[in-house]
Amino acid sequence: MLEQTGSSATRVSTRTKRPTMADVAAQVGVSRALVSLVFRNEPGASKETRDRVLRAADELGYRPDNAARLLARNRSMVLGVMINVRNAFHADLVEAIYVEAERLGYEVLLSALGPARNERKVVEALLGHRCEALILLGPNAEAEYLAEVGEHTPTVVVGRRVSGAGVDSVHTAENKGIRQAVDHLVGLGHRAIVHIDGGNGPGSAERRRAYRAAMREHGLEKEIRVLPGDHTEESGVKAGETLRHDHQLPTAVLAGNDRCAMGLMHALSRAGVNVPKDISVVGYDDSHIAHLSHIDLTTVRQDAEQMAQLAVRSAVERLDDNRLPSRELILDARLVVRGTTAPPPA
Amino acid sequence: MLEQTGSSATRVSTRTKRPTMADVAAQVGVSRALVSLVFRNEPGASKETRDRVLRAADELGYRPDNAARLLARNRSMVLGVMINVRNAFHADLVEAIYVEAERLGYEVLLSALGPARNERKVVEALLGHRCEALILLGPNAEAEYLAEVGEHTPTVVVGRRVSGAGVDSVHTAENKGIRQAVDHLVGLGHRAIVHIDGGNGPGSAERRRAYRAAMREHGLEKEIRVLPGDHTEESGVKAGETLRHDHQLPTAVLAGNDRCAMGLMHALSRAGVNVPKDISVVGYDDSHIAHLSHIDLTTVRQDAEQMAQLAVRSAVERLDDNRLPSRELILDARLVVRGTTAPPPA
DNA sequence: AACAGCCACTAGAGCGCGCTAGTAGAGCGC
DNA sequence: GCGCTCTACTAGCGCGCTCTAGTGGCTGTT
Numbered sequence: 001m002l003e004q005t006g007s008s009a010t011r012v013s014t015r016t017k018r019p020t021m022a023d024v025a026a027q028v029g030v031s032r033a034l035v036s037l038v039f040r041n042e043p044g045a046s047k048e049t050r051d052r053v054l055r056a057a058d059e060l061g062y063r064p065d066n067a068a069r070l071l072a073r074n075r076s077m078v079l080g081v082m083i084n085v086r087n088a089f090h091a092d093l094v095e096a097i098y099v100e101a102e103r104l105g106y107e108v109l110l111s112a113l114g115p116a117r118n119e120r121k122v123v124e125a126l127l128g129h130r131c132e133a134l135i136l137l138g139p140n141a142e143a144e145y146l147a148e149v150g151e152h153t154p155t156v157v158v159g160r161r162v163s164g165a166g167v168d169s170v171h172t173a174e175n176k177g178i179r180q181a182v183d184h185l186v187g188l189g190h191r192a193i194v195h196i197d198g199g200n201g202p203g204s205a206e207r208r209r210a211y212r213a214a215m216r217e218h219g220l221e222k223e224i225r226v227l228p229g230d231h232t233e234e235s236g237v238k239a240g241e242t243l244r245h246d247h248q249l250p251t252a253v254l255a256g257n258d259r260c261a262m263g264l265m266h267a268l269s270r271a272g273v274n275v276p277k278d279i280s281v282v283g284y285d286d287s288h289i290a291h292l293s294h295i296d297l298t299t300v301r302q303d304a305e306q307m308a309q310l311a312v313r314s315a316v317e318r319l320d321d322n323r324l325p326s327r328e329l330i331l332d333a334r335l336v337v338r339g340t341t342a343p344p345p346a
Numbered sequence: 347m348l349e350q351t352g353s354s355a356t357r358v359s360t361r362t363k364r365p366t367m368a369d370v371a372a373q374v375g376v377s378r379a380l381v382s383l384v385f386r387n388e389p390g391a392s393k394e395t396r397d398r399v400l401r402a403a404d405e406l407g408y409r410p411d412n413a414a415r416l417l418a419r420n421r422s423m424v425l426g427v428m429i430n431v432r433n434a435f436h437a438d439l440v441e442a443i444y445v446e447a448e449r450l451g452y453e454v455l456l457s458a459l460g461p462a463r464n465e466r467k468v469v470e471a472l473l474g475h476r477c478e479a480l481i482l483l484g485p486n487a488e489a490e491y492l493a494e495v496g497e498h499t500p501t502v503v504v505g506r507r508v509s510g511a512g513v514d515s516v517h518t519a520e521n522k523g524i525r526q527a528v529d530h531l532v533g534l535g536h537r538a539i540v541h542i543d544g545g546n547g548p549g550s551a552e553r554r555r556a557y558r559a560a561m562r563e564h565g566l567e568k569e570i571r572v573l574p575g576d577h578t579e580e581s582g583v584k585a586g587e588t589l590r591h592d593h594q595l596p597t598a599v600l601a602g603n604d605r606c607a608m609g610l611m612h613a614l615s616r617a618g619v620n621v622p623k624d625i626s627v628v629g630y631d632d633s634h635i636a637h638l639s640h641i642d643l644t645t646v647r648q649d650a651e652q653m654a655q656l657a658v659r660s661a662v663e664r665l666d667d668n669r670l671p672s673r674e675l676i677l678d679a680r681l682v683v684r685g686t687t688a689p690p691p692a
Numbered sequence: 693a694a695c696a697g698c699c700a701c702t703a704g705a706g707c708g709c710g711c712t713a714g715t716a717g718a719g720c721g722c
Numbered sequence: 723g724c725g726c727t728c729t730a731c732t733a734g735c736g737c738g739c740t741c742t743a744g745t746g747g748c749t750g751t752t
């Protein structure tokens with residue numbers, strides 16, 4: 001039985017305690033403050049001392065301790081990001097968030113949703129780590145909760161419309177994207193255009209509404225048909241089965257997102273239905289899977305990079321001046337026509 | 347391009363400074379130490395005081411500050427996890443890691459690879475946040491670097507074999523998995539079985555070797571054929587094209603992983619090749635996409651949950667006693683036969 | 693009455709760093 | 723000599739927390 005008492009009794013370890021600034025300072029023979037200056041790249045240290053400090057640090061294997069840094073600094077310069085690891089579009093966003101955050105001198109902390117980790121838990125975890133601001137990718141939580149969070153921490157919601165909850169939001173103009181998709185399909189000659197719903201996924205309500213509106217404007221109200229679904233491949237597969245057992249296949253499908261479109265296309269091609277000859281498919285997100293040469297999905301492009309940039313900047317601006325009114329940034333969505341849409345079969 | 351809608355200037359934004367333990371203590375009229383006890387769920391506070399403290403904390407919106415906690419505690423109880431957000435199998439692993447870590451009282455910090463974030467950068471970021479141990483999912487870094495990291499921090503590598511680098515590793519017995527897959531295909535009557543290589547992806551070298559060995563043992567050395575590739579959908583697509591332009595299609599393909607298999611199947615089905623009637627496909631990973639009912643991919647199951655559990659436990663055990671020798675945990679891989687394999691066309 | 697034992701609670705020293713205020717010394721003009 | 727500025731550095735407090743070593747009061751035992 002090993003007893004650990006006192007701070008002097010270190011862990012049973014050949015591994016020595018992590019070196020601190022004081023160790024580096026002692027090694028070089030200067031003060032801690034000087035080492036601190038060097039590591040923050042602040043002026044006030046001569047070139048030589050700087051070199052000596054850095055060399056000594058390297059020798060000792062010194063690495064600044066972020067926890068201490070965060071604590072000592074008034075600002076933590078950390079942005080917390082909530083993601084769903086299953087979501088390919090989130091992957092695109094995260095990558096771009098890292099880039100923009102680094103550009104602005106911020107660090108990024110990721111926390112993922114999971115079977116036993118709901119949104120509240122994730123948010124708590126992030127706040128616990130001193131994130132100054134939160135970026136929530138496609139949250140499902142009620143507006144009240146988001147408002148509550150936003151009240152004490154600058155919060156940006158990405159990919160979902162949040163009205164008047166006192167938090168910023170960045171999303172695409174779903175209606176324009178869907179509108180373009182429907183226009184494109186109608187232009188190709190389609191009339192029987194089905195929409196697979198995204199359930200309560202972010203943006204789904206708007207997409208559904210936009211689909212209905214667009215169909216009506218083309219005089220196709222009688223063709224309106226919305227299949228239940230969500231933002232997973234599985235729902236696309238199910239929708240594909242439903243359609244296949246129908247008396248008559250529609251000539252085009254507007255999927256809730258790319259993942260759903262993927263599932264749908266799989267189900268269809270396995271059933272011997274050719275895309276786009278027999279049926280056209282349009283996705284939503286333009287996540288990296290859509291680009292793949294042979295998937296080559298016609299989809300509504302949400303510019304992940306730009307969304308990420310705006311989200312990060314939004315958070316940062318609010319940190320600089322937290323009296324800013326909450327705002328909604330709406331990016332244009334743009335239809336990217338690729339290989340899964342074609343004129344309907346004659 | 348960018349709209350900005352009006353704001354409901356809800357935010358009064360008297361965002362006061364985040365309350366601390368001292369604030370809570372003052373409010374209740376006790377010492378900081380007592381509040382600390384309550385929040386750590388340690389004995390030593392009466393039921394009533396406990397309640398009063400919690401109530402006051404809730405009122406003030408107090409939330410323990412992890413950075414300070416980490417700093418003050420000798421142990422940080424944080425595990426750092428490096429992931430690739432693009433990788434669906436990593437998603438499975440992460441979810442399971444959270445579960446196991448929580449069970450053992452550890453927190454998890456995620457850091458993702460990205461276009462401008464290589465493995466070193468990710469590792470630095472994690473160490474900077476006081477992670478006590480690292481779990482690296484499918485790293486590509488050289489063994490020397492891993493050894494260097496492992497020297498000062500308990501490190502577990504998942505999904506890749508690392509020999510004698512002084513770090514633990516958890517991976518599946520690639521040879522057994524591949525072996526089963528080849529046996530299965532041969533049992534169905536296949537002879538022309540192609541392997542799409544995983545490039546320098548984790549486990550690829552072993553899988554390639556195992557494929558060759560298994561083919562030889564079945565007397566099929568003349569049928570051995572390895573197509574270049576990696577662990578992305580794109581490589582599956584490319585391989586599909588290569589095969590399609592061949593004088594003769596093989597009757598079965600062993601993909602480098604599930605993503606590769608997905609790309610391959612897409613390419614094939616678009617070319618009018620039916621899976622599994624015309625060609626059988628086997629994946630590797632059993633990531634969640636493989637389960638999808640209509641994808642229904644025959645694949646080699648790597649038990650994400652178990653791998654994650656072992657990785658977390660391994661890290662934790664090493665934290666408890668870091669004089670443990672480094673070890674390699676090898677899980678059995680198991681072929682999961684689903685719908686993408688069938689006897690070859692007559 | 694004396695004392696141990698226990699419970700509820702407190703004082704105060706850190707954890708590793710950032711940062712403000714300050715100093716020592718060199719150089720310079722007069 | 724004096725004051726002045728500028729560079730290169732240092733002292734030491736405080737960030738919000740944990741944790742050890744207490745204190746004081748109450749009960750029960752002899």
